[in-house]
Amino acid sequence: MDEPRFLAVRVGDLVAVRRTPDWWVGQVIHAEGGARCNANSLFQIACIDSGVIRTVNADAVIDILCPRDQQSSGTLEPAHNHSHQAERTGQCDQEGNRHGAVRQRRRF
Numbered sequence: 001m002d003e004p005r006f007l008a009v010r011v012g013d014l015v016a017v018r019r020t021p022d023w024w025v026g027q028v029i030h031a032e033g034g035a036r037c038n039a040n041s042l043f044q045i046a047c048i049d050s051g052v053i054r055t056v057n058a059d060a061v062i063d064i065l066c067p068r069d070q071q072s073s074g075t076l077e078p079a080h081n082h083s084h085q086a087e088r089t090g091q092c093d094q095e096g097n098r099h100g101a102v103r104q105r106r107r108f
Helices: none
Strands: 014-019 022-033 040-047 053-057 061-066 094-096 102-104
Touching: 014 040
Parallel strands: none
Antiparallel strands: 014 022, 014 061, 022 040, 040 053, 094 102
């Protein structure tokens, strides 16, 4: 007997979800394991049509349409570090922040 397909789902996968009588497609953004084991029991899935994040039971996932490791673009990626945000203005008495505001340094 084959294992249920939802047991192989990982965060980032593009999946088809059954919702009686229709179905929809979304990207898994969070997977929750059970209390006694780490098998998938709940998913948070972002609908690709509306962007709505839905919490669904794991057995509502019909199939994995595109695993995370096979996706070429459109996946959720961590934000990159903006090195220019920490740059100084070069003026000895003023310090700039990333929004361009200037504040005076206190002298003691």
